[in-house]
Amino acid sequence: MSELYAANIETALKTFITDHRGTLTREQAISTILENWFASHGYLPPQQEGRRPEDLDASNDD
Structure with a gap:
């Protein structure tokens, strides 16, 4: 790098x-x-927070 x-x-x-x-x-x-940078350019999966789909039910609705 210069x-x-x-x-x-x-x-x-x-x-x-x-x-x-x-x-x-x-x-x-x-x-x-x-x-x-890596996530936004497709080199890493995006970091997502939250519940796993199998843990979702009506009690999780906001």
Whole structure:
């Protein structure tokens, strides 16, 4: 990677960490960014939260 890109990426990473102050270490931020990118580009399945279909019933309706 060229020095120009490294500086831009470092700035973006610092901004990302600042936006998530107190919740992410540098390593966690990099991992989060990579997971999001891989998932949005089809390399990882999207992270979904919630109940499994077999656990759903009428009592789960909001």
